[in-house]
Amino acid sequence: MSLFRDDGVVLRTQKLGEADRIITLLTRQHGRVRAVARGVRRTKSKFGARLEPFSHVDVQFFARGSELLGRGLPLCTQVETIAPHGGEIVGDYQRYTAGTAMLETAERFTDSEGVPAVQQYLLLVGALRTLAAGTHEPRLVLDAFLLRSLAVNGYAPSFDDCARCGLPGPNRFFSVASGGTVCGDCRPPGSVVPSPESLELLGALLAGDWATADACEPRFSREGSGMVAAYLQWHLERGLRSLRYVEK
Amino acid sequence: MYEGVVQDLIDELGRLPGVGPKSAQRIAFHILQADPTDVRRLAHALTEVKAKVRFCVVCGNVAQDERCRVCQDPRRDPAVICVVEESKDVVAIERTREFRGRYHVLGGAISPIEGVGPDDLRIRELLGRLADGSVTELILATDPNLEGEATATYLARMVKPMGLKVTRLASGLPVGGDLEYADEVTLGRAFEGRRLLDV
Numbered sequence: 338m339s340l341f342r343d344d345g346v347v348l349r350t351q352k353l354g355e356a357d358r359i360i361t362l363l364t365r366q367h368g369r370v371r372a373v374a375r376g377v378r379r380t381k382s383k384f385g386a387r388l389e390p391f392s393h394v395d396v397q398f399f400a401r402g403s404e405l406l407g408r409g410l411p412l413c414t415q416v417e418t419i420a421p422h423g424g425e426i427v428g429d430y431q432r433y434t435a436g437t438a439m440l441e442t443a444e445r446f447t448d449s450e451g452v453p454a455v456q457q458y459l460l461l462v463g464a465l466r467t468l469a470a471g472t473h474e475p476r477l478v479l480d481a482f483l484l485r486s487l488a489v490n491g492y493a494p495s496f497d498d499c500a501r502c503g504l505p506g507p508n509r510f511f512s513v514a515s516g517g518t519v520c521g522d523c524r525p526p527g528s529v530v531p532s533p534e535s536l537e538l539l540g541a542l543l544a545g546d547w548a549t550a551d552a553c554e555p556r557f558s559r560e561g562s563g564m565v566a567a568y569l570q571w572h573l574e575r576g577l578r579s580l581r582y583v584e585k
Numbered sequence: 586m587y588e589g590v591v592q593d594l595i596d597e598l599g600r601l602p603g604v605g606p607k608s609a610q611r612i613a614f615h616i617l618q619a620d621p622t623d624v625r626r627l628a629h630a631l632t633e634v635k636a637k638v639r640f641c642v643v644c645g646n647v648a649q650d651e652r653c654r655v656c657q658d659p660r661r662d663p664a665v666i667c668v669v670e671e672s673k674d675v676v677a678i679e680r681t682r683e684f685r686g687r688y689h690v691l692g693g694a695i696s697p698i699e700g701v702g703p704d705d706l707r708i709r710e711l712l713g714r715l716a717d718g719s720v721t722e723l724i725l726a727t728d729p730n731l732e733g734e735a736t737a738t739y740l741a742r743m744v745k746p747m748g749l750k751v752t753r754l755a756s757g758l759p760v761g762g763d764l765e766y767a768d769e770v771t772l773g774r775a776f777e778g779r780r781l782l783d784v
Contacts, residue, residue, distance in 0.1 A: 349698060355603070380759050385768030389731045390698075418769045427734040430742060437697040579697030 341398045341405045343367055344419060346461055347390050348440045352378070360388050360413060361444065362396065363461060367405055368454045369447040372398055374413040384416055386423070391436055391465060393420040406451040425469035430584065435475035436468055437579040439482050445573055446490050456489040477550055477558060479583065480565045481542040488543065492516075492572045496540035499523055507533060511564060513571045535560040591617070643714070645690035645707050647672045655679075655687055662686045667724040668711065668740065670694050670733065678726065686724070689714065694732035695739055703739060711740075715747055722750040729756045 345364035353359050356378045361371050377384045387394055397415040402408035426436045443461045447454045464482040468475060487493060495517030497506030508518040512528040518536060519528060534557040541549035542561075553561075570576045586592055591613060599609035616624055640646070641653035648654070655661055655675070665686030669675055675688050691706045714720065725740055727733035741751050757775030758767055767775070 381762055383766055386730075386770035387768045389770075391731070421770045421773075423731055423734075424770060424773070427731055428738060430735065430739045433735045433738065434697055441698050578700045582695075582697040582702045 339400055339403055340414070341367070341400060341411070342396070343370075343398070344393070344395050345370065346440075346443075346458070346465065347388055347392045347394065348444045349390060350388065356382075358388070359410065362394075363443050363447060363454070363458050364396075365455060365458050366453055368452045368458075369444065369450050370398070370405065370411070371450065372396075372411045372413050374416075384413070386421070387416045387418050388413065389423045390440060391422040391426050391469075392418060393422060393462060393465070394418055404451075420466065420469075422465045422469040425471070426465070429471070429475070432468055432471070432475045434579070434583045435479040436465065438479055438577060438583050439464055439468070441577050441579045442483060442486055442569070445575075445577065446486055457486060460485055460489060473547060473551060474558070476562060476583065477542065477553075480539070480558075480562055481545070481550070483565050483569050484539065484543045487569065487572060492568075493543070494539075494568055496536045496543065507536065509533075511536070513564075513567050529564075531560055531564060532557060535564065539564065641690075644688045645692060645710065646675050646688055660685075664719060664721045665724065666711075666714065666720055666722075667726050669726050670728055670736075674726065674728075684724075686722075691727070691736070694727055694736045696732045696735075706736070708740070708743070712743065715744060715749065718747075720749060722752060725751065725753045729754070 343364040343366050345362035347360055347362055348369075349361040351359045353373060356376050358374050358377045359371055360374050361369065364370050374384055374388050376382050377388055386392075395417040396413055398405060398411040399414045400406070400408070400411040405411055426432045439461065443457060446457055460482065464478060467473060468478045484494065494500070497508070497518065498504060499506070499508050499518065499520040500512075500516035501519055501523035504520040506518060508520045509530055510519045510521065510524040510528040511517065511531050512519050512525050515523070515525060519525070534553065538550055538553045538557055538561045541547075566580055587595065594613045594616065595606070595609045598604055598612050599606055604612070637649050638647050639649075641648040641656055642651055643656045644653060646653040646655065650657070662685050666689050667678065667684060667686055668689045668691060669678065670691055670693055672690055675690065678684050689707070689711050691708065691711070693701055693706055695701060695703055695706065715723070723740075723744060725737040727736045737753055741753075744751060755778050757771065757778055758764070764772075
C-alpha cells in the first residue's frame, strides 16, 4: 500500500466496466504507466476533463504493493492539471490528427511499462505545447517530433553525411534501411533520390531550425513527410494506425 | 459442473457483459425456478430482438421498420437534425422532451489511435441528407470528450460551405455540484458559455 506522485501526459484512455477508465500516461519518473481512474465517466466525477488525452497532469497514484507497478494496476486518486492542451488541439482537426499520431508514437517507443524515458517525455511535452500554440504547421511539428523521437531512441537518421561511410554531405541518395542519406558508392538498390530541399527541411526539423522549416514549400514538406513515415515504419516494424489519418 | 443443459445456460449467461460465473449461476437458478410463461416470454423477446430490429435507412437509429419512429413521425421538424454518436444518445435526448427535430446516428466517433477515421462513420449519409437544402440547423451532440469534440470539429468544417446553422451542445458545470471541485477545462467552458441573467 503506497502512494506515488508524478507528472505525466495522458496518451490513451480505454473504457473499463460501468463508469471507469484505464488511463495510459507517459510520466516523468516512471515512464509509461497504466492506471485505473474510478468513476471518471460519470458527469459528477472529481476528475472531470483532467484525464482526457493530451492533458499534462500532476497525478497521485495508489498502488497495492511497494512498487508503482507490479501487483495489478495502480489507481489514480488525485489529479491536477498542469496544461490542458486538449481544447486547443481538438478545435483544429489538422492539429488533432497530428497530435494523435504523436501520442501513439510516444506509446510505441515506450514499450515496457515503468521504465523511465525522460527524454521522450520532455520531447512530447514540448511538442504538444508547440502544437497547441499553433505557431507552426501541425504536419511539420509532427515530423519534427517523429524525427527527434527516433533520435532519442537511438535511430537518428542522417540527412547530410553518408550514413554508411561518413562521406561529408550533401549526399544525393536516401535509403531507409541504411539509416538516411548515402553516397553514390554506398547506395543500396532501391535508394531514392529526394529533392535537396526536402533533405534540407528534414535536417532543419531534426536540429530545430524552425526558420528554415517554416519557409519550406508545401511540395517539399509533403515529400519529407513521406520519408519520415517510411523511416519510422521501418524502425517500429509495424505502422502507426493514426498516421494514416493525418491531414496533409 | 452441473448437468449438461444447466451448465450450458450458465456458460451462455456468463458471456454477457458484467455477468461473472457466480452471477450467471444465480440467474440460471432463478430461471429454473421461474414460471414457464415468464421464461417463454424472455426467450421470445431475445429471439424477436435479433429477428426484427434493423437500422433506420435515414438516420441509422435502431428501428423495427425501414424507418425509425422519429423519422416516421410527421410532427417532427425535418429542418433540424441532431447528430449523435450512438442510439443510446437518442434515447438520452428524447428523455429531456426538449428536442422536436430529427436525429442522425454516426455509429461512433473519430479516433485515429483506435483506427476509426471519418470514412468509418455515417458521415457520407449525413451529407446526403443535407444536400437538398431543406435542413436549416445541424446540432452536434457528440460526446463532450476528446473524440466527440474532434468529430464535431470535423463535421463543422465539412458542412460549413453549405451555409446552414451549425450548433454544438453547451458544456459546463453539472447541476448540484461544487464549484471548487470543477476541473479547469469544464470551468473554462462554463465561463465561455456564460449567459445573461435577464431578471
